[in-house]
Amino acid sequence: MSYYPARAVVDHAAIRANVERLRAAAGSAEVMAVVKADAYGHGIVPVSRSALAAGATWLGVAQLGEALGLRAAGIEAPLLTWIFGPGAPLADAVAAGIDVSAAAPWALAELAAAAVAAGRPARVHLKVDTGMARGGARPEAWAELVDHAARLAADGTVDVVGVWSHLARGDEPAEPTTAQQLDVFRAALAVVSRAGLHPAVRHLAASSGTLFHPDTHFDLVRPGIALYGLSPAPEVSGAVELGLRAAMRLEADVILTKDVPAGTPVGYGHTHTTASAGRLALLPLGYGDGIPRHAGSGGPVQLGAHRAHVAGRVSMDQIVLDLGPGGTDASVGDVAVLFGDARDGVPTAQDWADAAGTISYEIVTRLGTRVPRTHVSQEVTP
Ligand SMILES: Cc1ncc(COP(=O)(O)O)c(C=O)c1O
Known part of the structure; x- marks a missing residue:
């Protein structure tokens, strides 16, 4: 399956x-x-x-x-x-x-x-x-x-x-x-x-x-x-500056949205509370997939035009985005991007590394084996 x-x-x-x-x-x-x-x-x-x-x-x-x-x-x-x-x-x-x-x-x-x-x-x-x-x-x-x-x-x-x-x-x-x-x-x-x-x-x-x-x-x-496509020394030169192209793009489908009032506490420990009435979006990736829990609410995600961040704690299999009042255009089935190539206007593995206090190597290498890899633009027989 x-x-x-x-x-x-x-x-x-x-x-x-x-x-x-x-x-x-x-x-x-x-x-x-x-x-x-x-x-x-x-x-x-x-x-x-x-x-x-x-x-x-x-x-x-x-x-x-x-x-x-x-x-x-x-x-x-x-x-x-x-x-x-x-x-x-x-x-x-x-x-x-x-x-x-x-x-x-x-x-x-x-x-x-x-x-x-x-x-x-x-x-x-x-x-x-x-x-x-x-x-x-x-x-x-x-x-x-x-x-x-x-x-x-x-x-x-x-x-x-x-x-x-x-x-x-x-x-x-x-x-x-x-x-x-x-x-x-x-x-x-x-x-x-x-x-x-x-x-x-x-x-x-x-x-x-x-x-x-x-x-x-x-x-x-x-x-x-x-x-x-990731920089070995981001403090010296970023990937784009070095002429490198990020090869991995981590995507997740929105599997649920909900409109909540201001002051709604979110997730385990209620570490995030919505500042205003708005839309939450649920994504099916968590630390069981290698998403670093210690990135906390710093982990960036692109959903349509929204550059959102993880709201509250990363669960084992899920994260929640707080899109705020402007999030009404987000719906189930939309595709969110956790990281990819900066030139595509999405966060990078380096951004996640910065949020988690680690290096991009760990972000891509730790991505769980249960996340399917979809190979595109192959020229040689797989
Ligand atoms: C012995 C050795 N050579 C080369 C590499 C590749 O290093 P990098 O990913 O920094 O290019 C590694 C990775 O850690 C290594 O252990």
């Missing part, structure tokens, strides 16, 4: 345009479309196909299971995965030609064993921690990790395809951290070439590096959020 009175419309023309924008920014570097977390809530398989059709040449995911899912869907592009623990089914990844990140000796040892089991070399990207203290080997452990990889490369179990790292403050162009991380990355690359390894792809930049730091591009950039 696919009926749902709300939907996330995913515009593949926007995805393709964003890939083209990022390719232009990347110069001679190739583009890895980062499609983890179900393509930030947009739908991993259809988004991957559109990104590849628009000229991305790599895909990147966090979880091994996401990578295997892409291969099961028949997607053959170069593909990197970077989150797994001891005992992960790495032989399946190696057999499927999935590139795997390694940042510790145990990971290299398991990859070597997986290569033997799969009967082909494991394609590995060695990850160095250049200053984020999250993934990656610390610089003091790097030479040993590289030597280990070089030995495995010499015996044919491992193919060192990449060397990579991640920026901690790429979204703050004025901060010196990126330049410091670049120095550490270059030193790490020197260790790799001294060990006789010549990885095909060196990569460091996510969306903010791609857009704001050309010196971090190397051979490959790994944009995620910008692919979906």
Whole structure:
């Protein structure tokens, strides 16, 4: 049963345009479309196909299971995965030609064993921690990790395809951290070439590096959020300014309206009271769909000509809009837009992020799986 009175419309023309924008920014570097977390809530398989059709040449995911899912869907592009623990089914990844990140000796040892089991070399990207203290080997452990990889490369179990790292403050162009991380990355690359390894792809930049730091591009950039048309650094530059198009438009049908007198308390806890007589409209989306409850009454919604805000608390499955006395044109069946592209005169995921005190990444990624995704303007077979 696919009926749902709300939907996330995913515009593949926007995805393709964003890939083209990022390719232009990347110069001679190739583009890895980062499609983890179900393509930030947009739908991993259809988004991957559109990104590849628009000229991305790599895909990147966090979880091994996401990578295997892409291969099961028949997607053959170069593909990197970077989150797994001891005992992960790495032989399946190696057999499927999935590139795997390694940042510790145990990971290299398991990859070597997986290569033997799969009967082909494991394609590995060695990850160095250049200053984020999250993934990656610390610089003091790097030479040993590289030597280990070089030995495995010499015996044919491992193919060192990449060397990579991640920026901690790429979204703050004025901060010196990126330049410091670049120095550490270059030193790490020197260790790799001294060990006789010549990885095909060196990569460091996510969306903010791609857009704001050309010196971090190397051979490959790994944009995620910008692919979906959202700014990685809204304080620096908004999506429209960056030439990006929001790919997701979250719509909900009005399922009930009611005319109420001034002073009507609304919703759980009666945290909102109507200031004047007017119309309320009920929308079938709530925190069970990923609408942030802590956005409170700050969450913006476009309904026809009205820029309304959530009235009172977000319920699990519903929100109420207070349209006031001017709301008499709103009726059941009208379509409200919670967020979409600013150029369409609707609120954005960034507006919701601002209302909820978070980042746009969380707004789109957390959108509930029960909200249907409607894919439009696809050029490639879904
Ligand atoms: C290692 C890595 N590379 C690239 C990305 C894409 O980042 P962004 O969405 O900021 O472009 C992420 C996402 O968090 C990541 O973890």
